[in-house]
Each structure stands twice: as C-alpha cells, then as structure tokens.
Amino acid sequence: MWQDIRILNALTNVLIGILLLVLLMSGIWWVIQRPTFTLKTIRIEGVAKNNLRHVNALTIRDAALPKIKGNFFTTNLDVVRSAFETVPWVRRASVQREWPNKLIVVLEEHEVLGTWGEEGRLISAKGDVFTANLAEAEEDSDLIEFIGPDGSEKEVLARYLDFKKWFATINLAPESVQYSNRYAWSLKLNNGMKVELGRVQDEFSLKKRVDQLLTVYPQLLISLRDSIDSVDMRYPNGLALKSSHSSVGLKSKLK
Structure with a gap:
C-alpha cells in the first residue's frame, strides 16, 4: 500500500481535509465565543405591542432569567421560550434573536375570566387553567366561579x-x-x-x-x-x- 502513489495521495488529501475541517470548526468556535456575542439585552414585548398588565421585571428576573444559558449563537430558544412560559400570567411566549447580542421575547398574557375549582386556580377566557395571584386577578374584573x-x-x-x-x-x-x-x-x-x-x-x-x-x-x-x-x-x-x-x-x- 505504501508504494501505491494513488493511495498515498488520496490518504494525504483526506488527512488534509480533516485538518482543514478541524481548523475551520475551531475558528468558528473561537468567533462565536467572542464577548461581542454575549447576550446584553432581552427585550420583552406584549403581543401586537400591547402593554403587559401582570408580567413585570421582578417576576421575569426570578422565574425566567436564571434559566437562560449561552450567548447569541449558543442559547437554546426552546429552553428560553419554556422558561418564560413558567412566569405567572404568561400563556405563550415566542423568542427570536436580534443581531448581534439581543433576544426579543413576545409574551401573550392570560385574560382571566374566573376561578377554577377549590384550589385557588384561575381560568382564562380561552379555557386555560393557570396559577397566579388571586388579588391581581380580582383587580381586572369580577371573577366567575367555575367548578x-x-x-x-x-x-x-x-x-x-x-x-x-x-x-x-x-x-x-x-x-x-x-x-x-x-x-x-x-x-x-x-x-x-x-x-x-x-x-x-x-x-x-x-x-x-x-x-x-x-x-x-x-x-x-x-x-x-x-x-x-x-x-x-x-x-x-x-x-x-x-x-x-x-x-x-x-x-x-x-x-
């Protein structure tokens, strides 16, 4: 085999290709780890630019932000979305990246209609049962009792x-x-x-x-x-x- 020039050339080309690929991947990894791409801003918006009534900076900081890992390239958007959907009053969240170091999070809040059952849970106008501060819900309107x-x-x-x-x-x-x-x-x-x-x-x-x-x-x-x-x-x-x-x-x- 070692005397076959064609095999040696092919093997050399494969090794060079692997080396170039490793160098390319290393270069990409080096670039995406630059401080430029560290997440600096997470912008929170309501659906259709509506103001958020119940979701505030305090609840987001406590419930969602600790679960966000990585930078602009490496953060998992599904994990971020799930993190925001654990925030009280959030019905649904969508997340997208904005170059070079921002995330845009759009939140849809529950529209409370009444209480559900005897455990202090709430039900929305869309039939979703959720848990949130009852006093805040009562500020919106008179709550219907559902069992x-x-x-x-x-x-x-x-x-x-x-x-x-x-x-x-x-x-x-x-x-x-x-x-x-x-x-x-x-x-x-x-x-x-x-x-x-x-x-x-x-x-x-x-x-x-x-x-x-x-x-x-x-x-x-x-x-x-x-x-x-x-x-x-x-x-x-x-x-x-x-x-x-x-x-x-x-x-x-x-x-």
Whole structure:
C-alpha cells in the first residue's frame, strides 16, 4: 500500500481535509465565543405591542432569567421560550434573536375570566387553567366561579357562554357554574338565584330546560316578588322552587 502513489495521495488529501475541517470548526468556535456575542439585552414585548398588565421585571428576573444559558449563537430558544412560559400570567411566549447580542421575547398574557375549582386556580377566557395571584386577578374584573372535573374546562367554559347568552334575555347573568362529577349542571345567577339543571344528554336538552325556566320566570317574578332562592329544573314536566317568602318548597307543572 505504501508504494501505491494513488493511495498515498488520496490518504494525504483526506488527512488534509480533516485538518482543514478541524481548523475551520475551531475558528468558528473561537468567533462565536467572542464577548461581542454575549447576550446584553432581552427585550420583552406584549403581543401586537400591547402593554403587559401582570408580567413585570421582578417576576421575569426570578422565574425566567436564571434559566437562560449561552450567548447569541449558543442559547437554546426552546429552553428560553419554556422558561418564560413558567412566569405567572404568561400563556405563550415566542423568542427570536436580534443581531448581534439581543433576544426579543413576545409574551401573550392570560385574560382571566374566573376561578377554577377549590384550589385557588384561575381560568382564562380561552379555557386555560393557570396559577397566579388571586388579588391581581380580582383587580381586572369580577371573577366567575367555575367548578368541574379536571379535563372539563373547555366544556364548562362553552356552557357558561351559552348560559350567559340565554339568560341575557331576562337581564340575568351567571356568576357561578358547576359541573359535577356526575355530569350534572347547576349555576348561580347574579340576582342570587340558584338553578339546578341536572344531567342532560346534549346541548339541545340543556337549552330546553333553560327555555322552560325562561318562559315561566316572569310569572314567578311577579307572584313571588323577586324572592326566589332556587329553582330545580330536573323534573320532566315541572319545576320546584324555594322562596324566602315560603318556608317550604313549591312545585309547579310546566304547560
């Protein structure tokens, strides 16, 4: 082999190629480690340049910045994104590089709608359950109370929006919606009245029970002088109600 000029030339070319590649990689590594590319600025923005209401420098410094490693070239953008998504109130983050030593982070905040369950968690207008400061959430608006099995958040939110639309016809709105482990619906309206709707097979059946209540509610309001404590709509052809003017429950048939 050592007397074959062609093999020796080929072997020499391979070794020279490997050497040049090593030198090239070393040069690239030397360049990207220069102080010029050390991250000096991380710019935080809201989606569509909107101001961030709840995310502040303190929470970012405590929750996200310690997890950011590397420089302009070596930092892992997925790790940075995940770090910012652990910050309270952050729903989603996107990250991009800006030459030569900046990161641009765009944050989407949760838009809180209410509380979820009995553990102090919050639910957003998009049905995401998250944990944040309850006092801060209460500054935004009156919170709706939602209760339901884990995994039912989207369904409970969808039914809340239905209830809100349906009861608006009698100038009422839900302030609490509960979906039990037995798949039964109940809600409390902003006049203090509790409504038991029970288990239903589908949205159509649920709306039918609500419509039955909406039909008789004006008459009940007149006869009971706005003193209805609760209404039970779980009867096939009637309802039962409790009034603060009566010590016993009243039952009525629906025509």
